[in-house]
Amino acid sequence: MIDESALLESKTLRSSVLDRTDVLDKVKALSLLPDGMHVTTAMVAAYFEVTVEVVRQLTKRHREELEVNGMAVLRGSDLRQFESDNMSLSLASYPQARRSLTIYSRRAVLNVTMLLRDSHVARQVRTYLLDMEYSGRTQPVDNLPGPDTVLLDDRIDQRITHILGKTVVPMFNALIAASGEHRRELIELREDIENVERTLCRHHRRISTLEEEIPADRVRDSIAAMTWQAFERHVADLLRRDGCSDVVVRQTRIDRGIDITARTADGRTVAVRCKNRAGHRHVPSSDMQRFAGAARAVERVDVALFVTTSYFSHEAQAVADLGGVLTVDREELGAWSAGARLRALR
Incomplete structure (x- = not known):
């Protein structure tokens, strides 16, 4: 030890x-x-x-x-x-x-x-x-309770999920990109691995709910009370939790469209726009256009992520779909804050 x-x-x-x-x-x-x-x-x-x-x-x-x-x-x-x-x-x-x-x-x-x-x-x-x-690394698998009981140590779930997301899935991505005749079999195997990862994430959320670790109401209330600076730091913490490195929060009032930059576990560059708005105020298309231009045309990042405490207008969502921007609205933000991982960061 x-x-x-x-x-x-x-x-x-x-x-x-x-x-x-x-x-x-x-x-x-x-x-x-x-x-x-x-x-x-x-x-x-x-x-x-x-x-x-x-x-x-x-x-x-x-x-x-x-x-x-x-x-x-x-x-x-x-x-x-x-x-x-x-x-x-x-x-x-x-x-x-x-x-x-x-x-x-x-x-x-x-x-x-x-x-x-x-x-x-x-x-x-x-x-x-x-x-x-030490206990998490040395506990024999045979000593674990069955998967249908809430006594399952969710720390092991998170460790397995971490390994799958950071090593196994990226390995399959590389193999698929380089393979020829076995491409279909590799894609099917990758889908099986991702299904296991999703199952473990759902199990962890179920355990958290039963133990009342992070009540949904508390998460929403906490986010609603944040300033724009606190909200950006909160999103940065979520990125780090999901395995991102080189997370930089710019925190400036000069609006250049990008609030946070980072790098995923498999090396992709990330740009994030954070919009802290009251729940009834939708993100307009102009904000989405500014961010899409900065992320895609200026900095040319691999993952462009727009996160808001409210919702997106139909026009803003259409611009996001056209520009390849991934959107996280109020509901998805709540789930992300409560422990779910963003698929875009896996």
Whole structure:
């Protein structure tokens, strides 16, 4: 079994377990801001029972790694908007004239866990995390309960789904592209693999519903309360969760049509447009035309994705279909946020 100190030294090892943010609450409750997604530097320090200065120094040393995993420094209008949306005791205790605020996603907090040496809480989380990883890798398949029982460990489902989506399916894609006489058989085999992946995803959602891990109402309410900046960060977190790398959130008020860029697990380039609108306001065709032009004509990405908290007008959907833009409306966004993977990212 890997020693917990290995996490302190290996960035690759840290990256391999960053999706296991649930381990934070198994060791100690992590209090979140009202948006249900972020914490401040003071809240991180309180969780790990260290001083704020310790967290600040760690952040300076590992800023690039932490920013990739959800840490952000808010200033100016972004800071004022975030404070307005998250008025609480946790923020009200800060000086009103502060110029910036550092916030962390749960993924970033887990990242801090694997960098913070002198915290007994961080050591407990690292040990617990590696114990779970070790158990997941060494548990014999014969010891698993039947597939029809809700006692099936959904961590194994997610691990298998991850392997299928990131290795097996891309391998079949490459074989199909290079094959001749066996092309039909390979396509049928790929379809069988994708059916298994979809079945595992449905099973995971069923387990989540039965255990009330992420109630649909809570997901919708959380998204509805987000600012446009928070919504873009939320979509970026979903991209990372689904295996994307090099995720960059531009977060600028200058409208160039593309809000997020990323790369899928199999190397395809991704451009995302995020539109945070009230549920009754449809995305117009003009917005879709601007994004399609930026994604296809200017940056020439492989996957163009338009995500909205509302719905698309008929004209906007027609433009998307014509320009090869994949659309995610309010209903699909809710399912994606609750744990379903986007087929376009597989």
